[in-house]
Structures are given as structure tokens and as C-alpha cells.
Amino acid sequence: MNFTPRFPNFLHGGDYNPDQWLDRPDILDRDVELMQAAHVNCVSVGIFSWARLEPEEGVYDFEWLDQVIDRLWKGGIHVILATPSGARPAWMAQKYPEVLRVNDHYQRYHFGARHNHCLTSPVYRRKVREMDTKLAERYAHHPAVIMWHLSNELSGSCWCPLCQEAWRGWLKDKYGTLDKLNDAWWTSFWAHRYTDWSQVEAPGGLGETSTNGMYIDWRRFSTHQCKTFMMAERDAVQAVNPDLLCTANLMERFWDYDYFDLAEGMDVVSWDSYPEWHSGDDVARAAEFAMNHDMMRSYKDQPFFLMESTPSQVNWKPVNKLKRPGMHLLSSMQALAHGSQSVMYFQWRKGRGAAEQFHGAVVDHDGRGDTRVFRDVTSVGKALEALQPLYGLEKRKAEVCIIYDWSNWWAIDYAQTGQKDNMKYFDSVNMHYRSLWERGVNVDFRDTRDCTDLSGYKLVICPMLFMLRESFARKLRAFTENGGTLLVTYFSGVVDETGNAWLGGAPYGLIDVLGVRATELDAIHPHDRQGLVLDGKTYKITELCEIPEMHGAQTLGTYAEDFYGGMACLTKHTFGKGQAYYLAAKVEQAGLDAIYGAIADELALTTALQDALPCGVIATERGGAVFLQNYSGAVQQVTLVGSYIDMITGEKVSGTFEMPVNGVMVLAEG
Ligand code: GLA
Ligand code: ZN
Numbered sequence: 300m301n302f303t304p305r306f307p308n309f310l311h312g313g314d315y316n317p318d319q320w321l322d323r324p325d326i327l328d329r330d331v332e333l334m335q336a337a338h339v340n341c342v343s344v345g346i347f348s349w350a351r352l353e354p355e356e357g358v359y360d361f362e363w364l365d366q367v368i369d370r371l372w373k374g375g376i377h378v379i380l381a382t383p384s385g386a387r388p389a390w391m392a393q394k395y396p397e398v399l400r401v402n403d404h405y406q407r408y409h410f411g412a413r414h415n416h417c418l419t420s421p422v423y424r425r426k427v428r429e430m431d432t433k434l435a436e437r438y439a440h441h442p443a444v445i446m447w448h449l450s451n452e453l454s455g456s457c458w459c460p461l462c463q464e465a466w467r468g469w470l471k472d473k474y475g476t477l478d479k480l481n482d483a484w485w486t487s488f489w490a491h492r493y494t495d496w497s498q499v500e501a502p503g504g505l506g507e508t509s510t511n512g513m514y515i516d517w518r519r520f521s522t523h524q525c526k527t528f529m530m531a532e533r534d535a536v537q538a539v540n541p542d543l544l545c546t547a548n549l550m551e552r553f554w555d556y557d558y559f560d561l562a563e564g565m566d567v568v569s570w571d572s573y574p575e576w577h578s579g580d581d582v583a584r585a586a587e588f589a590m591n592h593d594m595m596r597s598y599k600d601q602p603f604f605l606m607e608s609t610p611s612q613v614n615w616k617p618v619n620k621l622k623r624p625g626m627h628l629l630s631s632m633q634a635l636a637h638g639s640q641s642v643m644y645f646q647w648r649k650g651r652g653a654a655e656q657f658h659g660a661v662v663d664h665d666g667r668g669d670t671r672v673f674r675d676v677t678s679v680g681k682a683l684e685a686l687q688p689l690y691g692l693e694k695r696k697a698e699v700c701i702i703y704d705w706s707n708w709w710a711i712d713y714a715q716t717g718q719k720d721n722m723k724y725f726d727s728v729n730m731h732y733r734s735l736w737e738r739g740v741n742v743d744f745r746d747t748r749d750c751t752d753l754s755g756y757k758l759v760i761c762p763m764l765f766m767l768r769e770s771f772a773r774k775l776r777a778f779t780e781n782g783g784t785l786l787v788t789y790f791s792g793v794v795d796e797t798g799n800a801w802l803g804g805a806p807y808g809l810i811d812v813l814g815v816r817a818t819e820l821d822a823i824h825p826h827d828r829q830g831l832v833l834d835g836k837t838y839k840i841t842e843l844c845e846i847p848e849m850h851g852a853q854t855l856g857t858y859a860e861d862f863y864g865g866m867a868c869l870t871k872h873t874f875g876k877g878q879a880y881y882l883a884a885k886v887e888q889a890g891l892d893a894i895y896g897a898i899a900d901e902l903a904l905t906t907a908l909q910d911a912l913p914c915g916v917i918a919t920e921r922g923g924a925v926f927l928q929n930y931s932g933a934v935q936q937v938t939l940v941g942s943y944i945d946m947i948t949g950e951k952v953s954g955t956f957e958m959p960v961n962g963v964m965v966l967a968e969g
Contacts, residue, residue, distance in 0.1 A: 338680025625961030692922025814852030838890030
């Protein structure tokens with residue numbers, strides 16, 4: 300897939316802020332030379348430039364940007380042009396306070412920081428539209444400009460009167476009548492029934508904090524407000540040139556908005572990846588970020604862009620470690636392996652002052668092109684050029700799908716049960732993912748919207764699918780009945796899409812599919828002992844255990860301890876032409892590895908390589924090539940049966956060889 304027809308290449312570059320250096324034309328000239336030296340071919344410009352673009356209301360200054368873009372273009376560097384709506388100029392905040400966000404204690408923020416505008420404010424939306432239109436008229440047909448970068452890391456909610464009014468309007472559209480809203484939110488509890496729409500306020504802060512259904516809807520509404528804000532920006536720029544595609548940069552583990560829903564409002568997904576390498580277990584970290592990449596690829600079921608990453612270190616973590624030698628190339632190649640079309644950085648050059656003066660950059664305060672970081676960046680640029688034959692090639696169609704659903708995530712976090720405030724949805728899902736990732740199996744993520752199509756998958760995994768919509772329960776049934784393999788875990792099928800408990804037993808709609816009914820949910824202290832006994836081994840269980848009641852399933856594994864010791868913990872049931880597994884508890888990684896190892900063998904799941912690899916050496920397929928990645932922190936001896944060419948170095952690879960610490964190769968059959 301080619302999202303940037305003006306420049307059909309893997310992109311290499313990053314956030315470029317020339318507006319911080321307008322009084323230093325020497326530095327701006329030097330930037331282009333350094334970009335060429337670093338094999339950078341594209342930069343993102345204008346992300347926070349509003350105060351330079353419109354220094355006074357209605358007074359625009361594009362000359363500096365004309366020069367910047369022309370200078371880049373002459374140097375052969377392409378541009379992703381940003382709309383500047385992620386931060387607004389002081390004059391606007393001063394003149395139109397309504398553009399400023401209000402928190403859930405009804406305090407309006409003052410001017411400052413960024414990413415803190417009201418998403419509803421008609422004034423802000425108008426100002427953004429005017430600015431975007433001007434930018435598009437001037438640059439949307441410039442040959443250097445290859446894509447739009449809408450705003451920056453869209454996030455948050457606003458509790459201002461305008462947002463409250465929009466919230467009530469959204470609820471009226473959704474529910475029609477107050478009775479329906481009261482039922483959906485179970486407001487008969489604690490005398491919370493509403494008798495007039497004007498009584499309904501946004502949840503949080505000083506007001507309603509106990510109605511989970513309302514909270515879930517508030518998150519859906521916040522997603523909707525952000526999506527319409529973002530889509531209005533897209534409409535503004537595409538009114539001028541419909542062919543220039545729009546992206547918005549997303550974030551990891553981002554809880555505020557439903558990303559499957561938000562992604563519908565952009566042409567292509569991009570994201571900002573900041574793994575905390577060398578701070579514990581790098582294999583676990585790599586599993587986490589592999590999943591992030593695969594989620595980004597899954598939102599629109601198409602390749603994505605890595606829009607930001609650091610070439611060295613960040614400056615906002617408690618401990619800001621440098622990337623160790625090799626890690627920059629390795630982590631950049633990981634993004635590519637999972638479907639990225641780019642490796643981009645925050646930031647090109649360190650500014651002299653303000654919050655990010657010490658955030659890692661390609662060019663440091665010394666302005667040099669011969670630093671360790673600069674060499675690392677250059678090596679990534681060269682690798683991307685060598686890998687250009689993979690451009691336009693996507694990953695092999697996945698046979699496995701994991702269900703990850705935002706409404707479910709919110710519902711889990713608002714539900715007051717189990718490990719209260721610490722249900723670890725993302726981390727628990729990541730453990731299931733990791734077992735497959737380590738085996739080199741491609742995995743897609745899907746949510747429970749009506750558009751989700753499960754046909755074509757061999758295995759569908761539903762970890763903690765607490766909120767199970769009627770239509771999705773039917774989809775899972777049909778999938779299994781028609782020959783699919785389904786795995787459902789503890790804490791699934793408990794509530795409907797409004798957060799109200801299903802009556803008649805859990806997992807809703809799947810009891811006969813699984814041959815098991817889930818009864819009570821037990822929570823485990825860290826010092827408690829519990830285990831899954833499976834094939835003569837005992838695997839540790841932590842956090843959550845459900846007690847199953849058997850309805851025809853076969854017991855594969857049992858609980859080791861306590862009053863439910865000996866009862867089923869892992870079961871299997873034939874349903875129609877398919878089979879359904881039920882895992883009743885949170886089992887340690889080795890236990891999941893054993894379970895998925897057996898399932899993968901039984902279903903003959905396709906893996907990136909047939910060869911057995913050392914622990915921490917991961918093979919990931921893209922476009923028929925195999926990205927071999929060593930996250931183990933040690934030199935590893937690898938033996939391959941086939942013979943390959945490493946596309947990065949052009950060297951032959953076969954037999955037994957050593958992979959260095961943080962080593963990476965891209966193997967093409969040779
Ligand atoms: C985010 C932002 C950037 C920058 C980086 C720093 O990703 O989008 O503007 O602040 O973080 O890591
Ligand atoms: Zn608002």
C-alpha cells in the first residue's frame with residue numbers, strides 16, 4: 300500500500316522545528332546538510348508553529364515556512380506538514396478563554412503547556428479550520444509535501460459548559476429518552492434517576508463518580524468529540540487537495556479514546572513509540588512494543604507510520620537511559636517488521652531551552668554529525684534504503700486474532716471487583732500475545748464492533764472479554780461452530796455494552812460453546828499460592844481465578860490449591876466443527892507458552908521460521924522476509940537450516956552463527 304505517492308519510499312526523519320531557529324539561517328542550512336548525511340529523507344514540520352504562523356489574530360506569516368520547505372525540497376528532503384492545533388498562541392487564549400480546557404473540578408486552565416484545548420469550542424474549531432485552510436492553500440500542492448500530520452497526540456476531555464451541552468446532545472441522540480438512559484446506567488441505585496436532561500452532568504471530580512455505565516459513555520463521547528475535531532481538520536485540508544492523506548499520531552496503552560473508532564477518522568495511522576529499553580527485561584519490553592505495533596497495524600488493517608521514537612533517550616521518564624549500541628537499529632527494525640512504513644524521531648535537533656532541551660535528538664547542542672547517536676541514525680537510514688524492496692509488501696495474513704476492545708477496557712477498569720484498580724487488561728492481553736510472538740506467529744487485533752470479521756482466522760483469543768455485546772457473542776459462536784478455535788479466559792461475558800451484568804450466567808451466550816459456566820471470581824494476594832496443574836507441571840497463578848461449573852467440557856488442567864483445588868482451570872470443548880478453550884485463571888507466562896504451544900502445533904500455525912531459536916531471539920515475518928531480532932541481552936548462537944541473504948548488509952547467512960547483543964538481521968531467501 301502506498302500512502303505517499305509523491306515519494307514511495309520508507310520514510311526516515313522526524314520532528315523538525317526550524318521555527319526555533321529563524322534567527323540562525325546558518326543552522327537551518329546546516330540542518331539540510333546533516334539530514335543528507337544521516338540519510339534522512341523526510342521531516343515533520345509545523346507541529347507547534349501557530350504563534351509563528353499567525354503572530355496576531357488574522358495576521359499570517361508564511362514566508363519563513365516557504366523558505367524552510369523550499370530549502371528542504373532543494374536538499375531532497377520531503378515534508379510531512381502538520382496542522383498546529385496541538386498548542387495555540389497566547390493571544391488566542393487571552394481573547395477567547397473558551398478555547399482553554401476545563402478540568403473535572405470545573406477549573407479553567409490558563410494559557411500554557413499544550414494539548415489542552417477544548418475540543419468542542421466553536422471558536423477553536425473555527426480558528427483551526429481557518430489556519431488549516433490557509434496552510435493547505437499554500438502547501439497542499441507543493442511537491443515536497445507528502446502527508447498531513449493532524450494536530451499532535453490528541454488526548455483528554457473537557458468539562459466546560461460547551462462540552463457539557465455537547466455531552467447531553469450526544470446522549471439524547473444515543474438514548475432518545477431519559478428512561479432509556481436511566482435503565483442503561485442503572486440509576487435506580489442510590490436514587491440517581493434523572494428526571495430532566497438538564498440534570499445530567501459529565502462524570503468525575505465533584506460530581507457523579509459511582510455510575511460505571513455513565514463513565515463508559517463519557518469515554519465514548521470523548522472519543523467522538525476528538526474524532527469530529529480531527530475529522531474537521533481533515534476536511535479542511537482535503538477540501539484543497541483530496542489526494543494528500545491525513546494521519547494523527549497515536550500513543551501506546553492510550554486509554555482515553557477508543558483507537559479503533561478514532562482511526563476511522565484518519566486515512567492512515569501513525570504512532571509515537573518510546574520503549575523503556577535496558578530497564579529490566581528487554582524481551583518483555585520487546586513483546587509489549589511488538590503488540591503496540593501490531594495494534595497500530597490492526598486499527599485500519601493496513602501498514603502504519605512510526606512517527607516518533609527517540610534516537611537515544613527521552614527526558615520524561617524517571618530514569619532516562621541511553622539506547623545501548625545496536626538497540627536503535629534493532630528497535631527501528633522491529634517497527635518495520637510489524638508493518639511500519641517509516642522510522643521517524645522526536646526530534647531532529649535539540650532546542651536551546653524549554654521543556655525538551657535535553658530530550659534525545661539526532662543533532663545535539665554540539666551541532667555535530669560525527670556523534671555516536673548520529674552514526675546510529677545514519678545506519679538506520681542506510682538500512683531503510685537497503686530494505687526498499689520490502690516497501691509495499693505487507694505481512695502475511697494472520698491466522699490468529701486477539702480481541703482488544705476499548706469499551707471493555709473501560710468497563711473492566713470501572714468495575715469494582717477482583718483486583719480493584721489493578722485489573723491489568725493491557726498487560727494480561729500482552730502475555731497471551733507474547734506466547735505467539737515468541738513463536739514467530741503473526742497476530743491481528745480486532746475489537747467487538749459490528750464490522751469485525753473473524754472469518755479467515757484459525758484461532759480467536761478473548762482475554763478478559765468482560766463486556767460482551769450480544770452481537771459479538773453470536774459472532775464468536777458462529778466462528779466456533781464453523782470450525783474455528785476459540786479461547787476465552789476468566790472474567791469474560793459478564794456485562795452488556797452498557798456495563799450492566801448479564802443475567803443467567805457467564806460467559807454470556809457462550810456457556811454451551813465452552814461447555815463451562817463461570818461461577819465465582821476469586822482474587823489472589825501476592826503471597827497466596829495457587830497454580831494450574833497441566834501435563835504434570837504446575838504453573839503459578841496470580842491475581843484472578845474463576846471457579847467453573849462443568850457443562851460438558853473436557854478438563855485439561857486443574858487448580859492446585861485451596862477449596863477449589865482439583866477443579867477444572869483449563870478446559871476444552873467441541874462445538875459444531877470447532878473447539879473452544881476456557882482458561883479460568885491468570886496463569887504465568889510459561890503456562891501460557893505451554894497452552895499456546897500445544898494449540899499452535901495442533902492448528903499447524905504458520906511461523907516466521909521453522910528453526911528452533913534461542914530464548915530472546917525472535918523471528919517476525921514481513922513481505923516474505925524474516926526479521927531476526929536478539930533482545931536477550933547476550934550473544935546468541937543461532938542455527939538455521941535454510942540459506943539467506945541479510946538484506947541490511949547483503950551478506951550470506953546460513954548454518955550456525957553468532958548474533959551479537961541487540962543484533963538484528965533481515966533474512967531474504969537467497
Ligand atoms: C511526544 C510528543 C512530542 C515530544 C515527545 C517527547 O511524543 O508528541 O512532541 O514531546 O513526546 O518524547
Ligand atoms: Zn470544553
